[in-house]
Amino acid sequence: MPGYDQSSYVVYLSRVPMFSTCTPEQLAYVAALAEERDAQPGEEIVREGDGGSEFFVIATGTARVSRRGEEVANLGAGDYFGELALLDPAPRDATVTASTPSNLLVMSRDAFTAALDGVPELRDAMLHGLARRIHELGARY
Secondary structure, X not given: OOOOXXXXXXXXXXXXXXXXXXXXXXXHXXXXXXXXEEEOOOOEEEOOXXXXXXXXXXXXXXXXXXXXXXXXXXXXXXXXXXXXXXXOOOEXXXXXXEOOOEEEEEEEHHHHHXXXXXXXXXXXXXXXXXXXXXXXXXXXX
């Protein structure tokens, strides 16, 4: 990825619950399979109700998250969205719009599948990370 330091992408990926138990080497492998994308202010990155097959990490910039037209969150560098699209092709549950010029790390479902095939231990690490996240959410409610 020529536009951004890949080690920063590894740090951002390590903060994603599903990747939280992966080794730095596994994260570097995942980051190498991802692509960069730039988004301009006002550009919809994903739209509520559309099908999704990509996961995003914001490297630089900010974005607004809205549901049914109402703003529900603001995201910045290191934040992520769309991770469930790697596992389930359900429609997007929110619209994410760039607020400022943004650089994004984007992983497609195909790249994700390639990562799982290329590093079998990654599957176990991700399942562990997902289970931890489910436990955390369960403890809140």
